[in-house]
Amino acid sequence: MHHKILNFLRRPKFFGDNDIKPLHHVLFWSIYFVFNTFRWSFIHDDFLLSFRTNLIGFPIHMFLAYLNAYYLMPKFIYTKKYVQYTAYILLALFIMLLFKYNLTYYLVSTDVMPEAPEAVNTLTIGYAIQTMIGEVYVISFFTAIKLTIDWLRESSKLHDLEKRQLKTELRFLRSQVSPHFFFNTLNNIYSLTLEKSDQAPEVILKLSELMRYLLYATKKQRQDLTSEINCIKNYIDLERIRFDDSLKIEMNISGDLDNCKIAPMLLIPLVENCFKHGASKNIGEMKIDIDLQVIEGFMIFKVSNTIPNPHKKFQYPVKSGGIGLSNVKKRLELGYAKSDYELSIFDENKMFNVILKLKVI
Incomplete structure (x- = not known):
């Protein structure tokens, strides 16, 4: 019982x-x-x-x-x-x-x-009115407590659901970077194997390092900034193989990088964008400048590339943003507070520029 x-x-x-x-x-x-x-x-x-x-x-x-x-x-x-x-x-x-x-x-x-x-x-009527008012008071008090608890519970469930959706969307965006990035890199290796180049083993080794970084680092919400920079360097070394001396790349890093954290694979799409929409579509001399500074807890990452020859028939992604840039925008919106970052995209003096100011400490 x-x-x-x-x-x-x-x-x-x-x-x-x-x-x-x-x-x-x-x-x-x-x-x-x-x-x-x-x-x-x-x-x-x-x-x-x-x-x-x-x-x-x-x-x-x-x-x-x-x-x-x-x-x-x-x-x-x-x-x-x-x-x-x-x-x-x-x-x-x-x-x-x-x-x-x-x-x-x-x-x-x-x-x-x-x-x-x-x-x-x-x-009497007076007794009836006073008694019923008293009951309404008790009913209202109890119901208000229940509705408050229900609202708090639903808000908590909604918050948990939003967090799960956020994590799912972030995982999807990270996985979206990977195929896009490796598609270009595998094309490089394919070209080298056709030419039977002695550089092929070195390229494969660098690719394996990038894959290791992608497999393990991207599982974390934040990664060391130095690891992200090393990933960028490996990527650039792989891309250099596709281009001759007509491509000029400069990379400058300054500031204290110790204890700086960043969302993994966040900067790679910005660099990759220069090669995909710049170097691969350019006729003549091509220049890519990469500058990274850490100042007072903020990273200022600027990447610039020569705007492709205007006589070629294609649309440069200044308006559309391309897959890489739109991916970065979405990841910033999902993974950072609005006050923690600032993204600028513009062209100036025949150079396409992307500047990302990001809180890294």
């Missing part, structure tokens, strides 16, 4: 989510009962009368509170049936009024309203 009662109390339809245990309800009503008993004992100057009155009144309070919060509101308020809800709640209040009056009259005192100036021995 004991187990059956506990199982009933734990039913979701009665108590809602199991985060609120039956013990919580018992504690709430116990504390409320003690508070109300002492409160009315001071008003009546009679503790026993207050205790007996509340002993009768509280089962009625509880019934109305649970009826409203777990049945009437879900069935009528949530479905916008306000007229039916009003009719049912008034009916419930009236029935409970009759119960309370008769129980008080026959079990406690014939004076059912001792706080009144004169003795009340009948079911």
